[in-house]
Amino acid sequence: MSLRIHNITFDCADPRALAGFWSTLTGWHVYYDDDPEVVVAPSFPYDGTGLLFIPVPEGKTAKNRVHLDLTPESATRDEAVESAVAAGATLVGDHRRADGSGWVTLGDPEGNEFCIERSSREQPRRPTAFRITT
Numbered sequence: 001m002s003l004r005i006h007n008i009t010f011d012c013a014d015p016r017a018l019a020g021f022w023s024t025l026t027g028w029h030v031y032y033d034d035d036p037e038v039v040v041a042p043s044f045p046y047d048g049t050g051l052l053f054i055p056v057p058e059g060k061t062a063k064n065r066v067h068l069d070l071t072p073e074s075a076t077r078d079e080a081v082e083s084a085v086a087a088g089a090t091l092v093g094d095h096r097r098a099d100g101s102g103w104v105t106l107g108d109p110e111g112n113e114f115c116i117e118r119s120s121r122e123q124p125r126r127p128t129a130f131r132i133t134t
Contacts, residue, residue, distance in 0.1 A: 007052035015053035024087045060111045072119040080116045
């Protein structure tokens with residue numbers, strides 16, 4: 001049996017506002033109706049993975065146990081970090097190294113951590129990965 005990831009869910013205080021932030025980062029669209037839940041996805045209906053924002057009464061109190069690692073598609077890592085901060089992200093940790101490797105940890109407007117890594121064009125060429133089966 002295998003399962004497909006349909007949504008990555010964020011508990012939050014303001015689903016529409018947080019969905020707007022993530023829409024800005026991903027370039028995806030915001031979808032909502034009379035339900036308080038909001039979806040950010042490339043298109044709707046979607047059969048891939050979307051981001052689902054659900055309102056909860058309590059605020060975030062600890063570090064995320066899961067976070068997203070994002071890779072820019074049409075910008076550099078540093079440009080993507082600047083864009084995320086301009087959209088409302090806060091810098092949590094800068095792990096960039098002098099050789100250009102590393103990542104930047106940011107928090108969205110409600111404090112959910114995410115990382116921005118180097119784009120594929122900024123990364124050194126790696127050998128092909130192999131899948132090991134037993």
